[in-house]
Each structure stands twice: as structure tokens, then as C-alpha cells.
Amino acid sequence: MATHPVQVDHELIEAAAHVARTRCGGDTHTMAAAGRARDGRIVTAVNVFHFTGGPCAELVLLGTAAAQGAGELDTVVAVGDRGRGVVPPCGRCRQVLLDLVPTVRVIVGSGDRVRTVPITDLLPESYVWSEHQDQF
Numbered sequence: 001m002a003t004h005p006v007q008v009d010h011e012l013i014e015a016a017a018h019v020a021r022t023r024c025g026g027d028t029h030t031m032a033a034a035g036r037a038r039d040g041r042i043v044t045a046v047n048v049f050h051f052t053g054g055p056c057a058e059l060v061l062l063g064t065a066a067a068q069g070a071g072e073l074d075t076v077v078a079v080g081d082r083g084r085g086v087v088p089p090c091g092r093c094r095q096v097l098l099d100l101v102p103t104v105r106v107i108v109g110s111g112d113r114v115r116t117v118p119i120t121d122l123l124p125e126s127y128v129w130s131e132h133q134d135q136f
Contacts (some may be wrong), residue, residue: 006105006116009075012036013086013107013114016079019044024081031087033057033078037070058093062100075116077107085110094122099129 012034019032029046033056036042045060055063057078065073076097080087088108089097097104097119105116120126 008107008114008116009036009077012042012075012077013079015042015044016077017085019046020079020081020084030081031057031078032081033061033076035061035065035070035073035076037065038072038074039070041068041070043068043070043073056090056093058089059096062096072101073104075105075107086114089122094119095126095129098123098126102128102130 016032016034019034023046024030024032028049030049031047032044033046034042034044043061043065045057045064047057047060048054058076061073061076065071076089078087078089078093079085086107086109089106097106102119104119106119106122107114107116108122109115
């Protein structure tokens with residue numbers, strides 16, 4: 001079920017784009033993410049690519065926000081290096097965001113189609129791990 005559109009946080013996109021331009025490069029860091037905390041702070045992070053796997057920028061962002069005491073994030077966005085612009089979260093990140101911050105909004109799309117959607121719109125009819133924790 002789609003919800004009413006939410007204003008796109010262009011400052012958040014620019015924060016992630018700035019990190020992608022200035023901190024990403026080579027094969028290790030190719031994506032940047034930014035999140036707006038409920039208190040208004042912007043937190044940024046980059047992915048850590050390694051052939052054995054590695055955390056996406058959105059997952060590093062969750063850890064960085066926790067380490068900085070930012071608490072839960074209201075909105076997140078990922079931006080690719082080399083001017084790739086906004087990149088939607090992968091399936092793993094969608095599930096982790098839904099499980100850990102089920103009220104988070106995600107900026108997706110490109111150009112004049114950039115929009116902000118609830119994480120639930122990116123994973124309709126999904127299993128929500130946090131709703132079943134008591135059963136384990």
C-alpha cells in the first residue's frame with residue numbers, strides 16, 4: 001500500500017554525494033550513505049567492499065549512528081561514487097532497515113523521479129523479524 005509522498009531531503013542527498021566525491025575511490029569504498037537522525041543531525045558512512053563480502057554503506061550508517069548516539073534514523077539515502085547518484089538499497093539492506101528501523105524512509109529514484117518512500121514500500125508483504133523476536 002503506497003503512502004502519501006514525503007518531501008525529499010535534498011540536504012541529505014548532497015551530504016551523501018559529498019562523501020561519495022571526497023571519501024570514496026578505488027575498490028574498497030564505492031558507496032556513501034547519509035541518514036537524518038530524529039534530532040536533525042546528519043550522519044554519514046561509506047561501504048567497505050572486500051572479496052569475502054562486506055557491509056553496504058547503509059549498514060555502516062546504522063552502526064555509525066549508534067556509535068554517535070544519534071539513535072534511530074528518520075530518513076536514509078545511498079549515493080554511488082563516480083557521479084552515479086542515488087542508488088536504492090540492495091535486498092539485504094532493505095530487510096535490515098525494515099527489521100531494525102521499521103519506520104525509516106528511504107530516498108530512491110533518479111533525476112526528477114527522486115522520491116522518499118517508507119521502507120515498507122520497498123518490501124511489501126515482508127517478514128518483519130522484530131515482530132517475531134519473542135518467539136525465539
